[in-house]
Each structure stands twice: as C-alpha cells, then as structure tokens.
Amino acid sequence: MARIDYYLSMISPFTYFCGTRPAEIAARHGAELVYKPLDIMQLFARTGGTPLPQRHPSRQAYRLQELARASKASGLPYHEKPMFFPANAAPASYAVIAAQKAGGGDMAGLVHGLLADCWAEQKDIAEDAVIGDRLEAAGFDRGLTFTGMLDGAETYSANLEEAVERGVFGAPFWVVDDGALFWGRDRLDDLDTHLGDIA
Numbered sequence: 001m002a003r004i005d006y007y008l009s010m011i012s013p014f015t016y017f018c019g020t021r022p023a024e025i026a027a028r029h030g031a032e033l034v035y036k037p038l039d040i041m042q043l044f045a046r047t048g049g050t051p052l053p054q055r056h057p058s059r060q061a062y063r064l065q066e067l068a069r070a071s072k073a074s075g076l077p078y079h080e081k082p083m084f085f086p087a088n089a090a091p092a093s094y095a096v097i098a099a100q101k102a103g104g105g106d107m108a109g110l111v112h113g114l115l116a117d118c119w120a121e122q123k124d125i126a127e128d129a130v131i132g133d134r135l136e137a138a139g140f141d142r143g144l145t146f147t148g149m150l151d152g153a154e155t156y157s158a159n160l161e162e163a164v165e166r167g168v169f170g171a172p173f174w175v176v177d178d179g180a181l182f183w184g185r186d187r188l189d190d191l192d193t194h195l196g197d198i199a
Helices: 021-028 040-047 057-074 090-102 107-119 128-137 149-165 185-198
Strands: 003-008 032-037 173-176 181-183
Touching (some): 021 032, 021 107, 032 090, 032 107, 040 149, 090 128, 107 128
Antiparallel strands (some): 003 173, 173 181
16 A cells, blocks of 8 residues: 655645545545645745745746636635735644544545635634634544644654655645655646556
8 A cells, every 4th residue: 555645734725725635546546645744934944945925026926826726726715815824834733643643533624624714714723713623523522732732743843854854845745655756736636647557
C-alpha cells in the first residue's frame, strides 16, 4: 500500500480548493493519506518563498485570477479577502494533528471544513469554538482542541522540519513514499495517475 504525506497549510486557499479530492484519490488506490499541517510562512522563509504581502503587484493580481478560476473549477465558494485572513493557523493545525492521532472520524471532512470556515464562512479558525464545532461535525471529540495542544505543537514543528528536508516548498504538497513529489491542486490528476502506475 502506497503512503502519501500531505503537507498543507490551514490558511491556504489552494488547499481549500482541493476539497476532499486528495482523500478520494488515496482511497481509490488503496493508499494511506497522512495529513501534515505546517507553518507556511516558516516554510517560505526556509525555502525561498515570498509571503503574499511582499509579492510584486502583478503576482498578487494574477493570484486573484487563479483563485477565481479555482473556485469555478471546484464549485467551491470563497471570499477573495476573507474577514479572518491571515488567521493564526496553529490552533486548527494542532486540532488536525490531534484528530489524526485519535482516529475514528472523518479527516478529510475536518480539514476541508476548517478551510471552508476561513475561505467561505468568514469564521476565525483560531477560535476554540470554531475548531470544536468542526471536530464534532467530523466525528471527533471537540475536547481535542485542548487536550491535543502540546503534542500538536511538537508535531507541527516537526512537520516543518521534515517538509524542508524532503523538498517541500509550498502547499498543498504531496510526497509519495516512492519519492514522487506533487505541488499544487492542479497536480492532483498527476498524483492520481502516478498512484495507478505504481499499483
């Protein structure tokens, strides 16, 4: 069984526009999908990326066109400039890490739900109540918001170090256990094809 490590940012619009497709692709090929939230700003700093406010105006304008196209292609609504963006992604990331460790719920639903809270629902994903509601809706104990904080913080930091070491430089990013790398929602079809080829 192939393993796919899914490096993601809980404030990335392009991760949001992936919807639940990564999980669906993994399931179709009998692959294990492991969610690895990380600090995208620290990843940029470590790998030569440029934070959004520091990008040239032409790059920022192009990004807005890409967001509109991604929304249309995915059928997912969004706000160009969400009320709570950039949010502190750490609390939601810790919850995702804790939920994955606990098991028993819908990981794809949890991750997509939190991203939708940011990009479509105008909610602050740093708030305990918002995170708790999403945990509960996905079949997890809402108390993971608090009980998973310490382990979540340690894993969140470790995910960043691991990502840098493995050649990850953006989000969403998938690393298959055979060494194949895929960056961006527009590479999901390539990931799907690759998993079929190695099955």
